[in-house]
Amino acid sequence: MTRTAFERQLLAVQEDMLVMAGMVETAIERGIEALKTRNVNLAHQIIEDDLKINRKRYETEDKCLELIATQQPLASDLRTIVSVLHITVDLERMGDHAEGIAKIALMLADEPPLKPYIDIPRMAQVASEMLMGSLEAFKDRDPARARAICDQDDEVDALYEQVYRELLTFMINDPRTIQRATYLIWTAHNLERIADRVTNICERVIYLVEGRIEELNVSKY
Amino acid sequence: MRETTTPEHTALEDGAQPSVVSVGGLPYQPPHAAETAPTVLRLENVCVTYGGRPAVQNVAMDIYKNRITALIGPSGCGKSSLLRCMNRMNDLIHSARVTGNVYLDGVDINSDAVDPVQVRRHVGMVFQKPNPFPMSVMENVAFGPKRQGMSGRGRLNEIVEKALRSAALWDEVADKMDQPGTALSGGQQQRLCIARVLAVRPEIILMDEPCSSLDPVATLKIEDLMRELARDYTIVIVTHNMQQAARVSDYTAFMLASEHGVNGRLIEYGATNEIFTNPRDKRTEDYITGRFG
Numbered sequence: 001m002t003r004t005a006f007e008r009q010l011l012a013v014q015e016d017m018l019v020m021a022g023m024v025e026t027a028i029e030r031g032i033e034a035l036k037t038r039n040v041n042l043a044h045q046i047i048e049d050d051l052k053i054n055r056k057r058y059e060t061e062d063k064c065l066e067l068i069a070t071q072q073p074l075a076s077d078l079r080t081i082v083s084v085l086h087i088t089v090d091l092e093r094m095g096d097h098a099e100g101i102a103k104i105a106l107m108l109a110d111e112p113p114l115k116p117y118i119d120i121p122r123m124a125q126v127a128s129e130m131l132m133g134s135l136e137a138f139k140d141r142d143p144a145r146a147r148a149i150c151d152q153d154d155e156v157d158a159l160y161e162q163v164y165r166e167l168l169t170f171m172i173n174d175p176r177t178i179q180r181a182t183y184l185i186w187t188a189h190n191l192e193r194i195a196d197r198v199t200n201i202c203e204r205v206i207y208l209v210e211g212r213i214e215e216l217n218v219s220k221y
Numbered sequence: 222m223r224e225t226t227t228p229e230h231t232a233l234e235d236g237a238q239p240s241v242v243s244v245g246g247l248p249y250q251p252p253h254a255a256e257t258a259p260t261v262l263r264l265e266n267v268c269v270t271y272g273g274r275p276a277v278q279n280v281a282m283d284i285y286k287n288r289i290t291a292l293i294g295p296s297g298c299g300k301s302s303l304l305r306c307m308n309r310m311n312d313l314i315h316s317a318r319v320t321g322n323v324y325l326d327g328v329d330i331n332s333d334a335v336d337p338v339q340v341r342r343h344v345g346m347v348f349q350k351p352n353p354f355p356m357s358v359m360e361n362v363a364f365g366p367k368r369q370g371m372s373g374r375g376r377l378n379e380i381v382e383k384a385l386r387s388a389a390l391w392d393e394v395a396d397k398m399d400q401p402g403t404a405l406s407g408g409q410q411q412r413l414c415i416a417r418v419l420a421v422r423p424e425i426i427l428m429d430e431p432c433s434s435l436d437p438v439a440t441l442k443i444e445d446l447m448r449e450l451a452r453d454y455t456i457v458i459v460t461h462n463m464q465q466a467a468r469v470s471d472y473t474a475f476m477l478a479s480e481h482g483v484n485g486r487l488i489e490y491g492a493t494n495e496i497f498t499n500p501r502d503k504r505t506e507d508y509i510t511g512r513f514g
Contacts, residue, residue, distance in 0.1 A: 003511045072464055074497050074509045211499025 006071050010080060013067065014139075016060040017084050017091070021135045023053050024094045025128050028194065031101035032124040035187065036117050038109045046102035053095035057088045079211060083204040087138070090197040094131070097190040104183045104190075114170060114180045123159045123191040126152055127198065134201040143209045146202035150216040156195035163188040258285040261424060261455050262307060262344075267321035269302045269311060269485065276302040277485035280321075282474060284425070289447060289456045291470035291493065293463060295508065298478035299485025300459045304427050307457060308344035309337040326424075342369070345418035349430040351410035353402030353417075358385075358394050361402040361413055365421035380420055387453075388416035389446050408439025412446065419450075426450065428458040432465065444469045463509055467497045475505045 027046050034043040064081045067073060073081055130152050137145040167181040199217035206214045262284035269277035277299040284290050284307075292300040302311065309330060311317040322329045330340045342365075353361050362381040371377060381398075385391040390412040394405070402413050411431060418426055428447075432440040447456055447469050460466050466473050474490040489496065489505045500506045507513050 006511070074463070074467070075500055075506045077510045078498060 003071075006067070006073075006077075009063070009067055009071070010073075010077060013060055013063045013081065013084050016056065016063065017088055018135055018139070020053060020056045020060065020088060020091050021131060023049070023056065024091050024098065025131055027053065027095055027098035028101070028124055028128050028131075028191075031098045031105065032117075032121050034102055034105040035108065036121065038105070040106060040109050043102040043105040043109070047099055050095050050099040054092055057092040060088045061085060076208070079208050083138070083208045086204050087201050090200045094194045094197050097194050100190045101187050104187050108180060108183055111180050114177055114184065115166075119159050119163045119166075120184065120188055120191065123156055123163070123188060123195075126156050126159070127191050127195040130156070130195055130198040131201075134198050134205065137202065137205045138208070141205070141209050143206045146205035147216065150199045150202050153195050153199050153217060156192055160188050160192040256285055256288075258288055260284065261286045261326060262457075263322075263324040264303075264306070265322040265324070267303065267306050267319070267323060269299065269306060270318045271302075271314070272316040275484055277306065280476075280485070280487045282487060282490050284455060284457060285472070286455050287451055287453070288471040289451050289458065289469055290472040290474065291466035292457065292459045292474050292476060293461075293466050293508075294476035294488075295478055295513075296461075297484060298476040300476050301429055302485065303476065304429055304457060304459050307425070307427055308341045308346060310341075310346065312337050342421050343423055344425040344427060345421065345423035346427040346429065347411070347414050347418060347431045350434050351407060351414050353405070353410050353413050355401065355403060357399045358402050358405070358413060359398040362416050362420045365417060369421065381416075384416040384420040385413075387419050387450065388412045389442065389449070390416055406439070408435050408442055411435060411439070411443060415443075415446065415450075419454075423454065425455045425457065428456060430459055430461060433461065440465070463497075467493060473497070475500075475502075475508060477504055477508070 027049060030042055030046050033039065034046060064085050067081055068078075071077075130149050133149045133152075134146060137143070137149065164185060167185050170177045171181045196217060203214060203216050206212070206216075260283040264280055264282050264284075267277060267280045268275065280303055292304060294300050302317075305311045305314075306319055306321075306323055309319075311319050319331060321331070323331055325340065325343060328335065330337075330344075354364060356364075359381055362384050363377045366377060366380050371380070382391060385394060390409060393409060394400075394413075397405075402410065405413060411434075415426070415431075432443050435443065444465065447458070450456060451471075458466070458470065470493045472491065473493045473496040475488045475496065477486055477488045478484045489500060489502045491501070495501075496505065497509060500509065
């Protein structure tokens with residue numbers, strides 16, 4: 001006995017999730033680009049595109065619910081659907097963080113630059129790599145890779161602390177920079193949260209393959 | 222039943238955990254390490270053949286008190302044959318030969334010294350198709366107690382009412398006690414058969430696809446009833462309906478046919494929530510996700 005129609009639908013929800021991840025990655029990349037280049041149009045585009053990301057989440061959720069209601073998935077099929085449901089929530093929130101960066105880009109567009117952007121783009125690059133890596137680990141059902149990706153979160157956290165310290169120094173030295181520095185701290189915070197949410201995806205990969213929840217992003221505080 | 226404990230096996234104490242044994246190369250594992258309920262039925266190295274053809278092979282498992290255990294697997298995998306080993310119903314099949322040990326509260330029910338009728342009083346059975354006797358509702362339920370020598374209208378009425386209430390049927394038949402049992406609906410007939418089993422106060426109730434001839438509403442009523450009955454009884458159910466196994470049982474045993482040309486192997490036995498979300502054996506996974514069977 002095979003379940004061709006069911007397997008096709010099960011693949012389709014995973015593909016939807018991967019498409020959504022691609023949309024989020026683009027939003028992160030464009031957010032940083034809009035910030036660096038003061039591109040107001042691009043920032044508006046990101047904000048508009050976030051609605052599409054949100055819609056994709058609900059479409060995928062609907063399809064997952066339909067599969068649960070009509071196909072009674074069990075074992076790894078059930079874990080796949082539950083994982084997709086969780087991951088799409090995380091992706092949607094990552095999209096919101098990218099949208100947050102776009103809004104900051106709009107607020108900073110008319111302000112003189114505080115400093116050259118180095119660490120913040122680096123944070124975005126690592127977070128994006130982590131995101132796409134986590135989805136590849138999902139596709140390949142590779143828990144070892146998922147665990148390895150989580151280790152990269154430490155790099156993002158370290159960059160965040162560095163950015164925070166540096167911007168604090170700016171604010172102490174010159175209170176006129178407080179507003180711009182605060183916006184940039186928000187930007188870094190958005191990226192730090194994106195990387196944290198990637199670790200949630202990695203936890204789901206382990207759940208999907210091994211059937212148990214393993215907390216990978218344990219707070220150091 | 223009479224005490225016929227074999228010298229090499231003594232009764233399990235309450236709360237005793239089953240030892241880990243390996244039978245026929247299949248590592249036996251307790252289905253749930255955290256289980257605290259005592260074992261009421263222990264199967265060791267149980268094999269069934271029909272005319273020399275194997276149907277159940279080297280099954281070892283423990284059935285826990287007040288738990289519902291479901292046996293699942295594709296057609297012909299030996300689950301009904303295994304169920305029938307639990308109250309010597311295979312004795313009634315001429316070509317069947319059963320070997321191995323089945324300990325009920327520590328007593329091997331396959332021992333020659335044990336009376337199969339007594340075994341079936343302790344281990345009752347409900348069948349796929351409701352099979353009320355061609356007599357009144359009252360007589361159906363009173364049949365067993367009467368056979369056990371119980372008499373007295375008042376006492377019998379009391380037992381019958383209690384059994385019917387336990388089977389969640391009393392309210393529907395209280396004014397139809399003299400009507401033929403066969404006049405009830407399919408779902409009611411099945412609950413009547415359950416009441417008939419309960420009237421002789423068994424320890425264990427075996428159910429062989431008890432809902433396969435019932436509509437969905439009657440099925441859900443039986444499932445609710447099973448959960449109620451599990452407070453006082455131990456239930457073992459054979460079902461083709463995996464969702465039913467998932468809904469009602471505490472433990473699930475997966476059996477497989479045609480593995481290397483032989484039938485009736487126990488592939489995996491574990492807590493139901495584990496079996497249906499994260500089975501350990503790929504063959505279990507393939508079966509419950511509908512990849513074969």
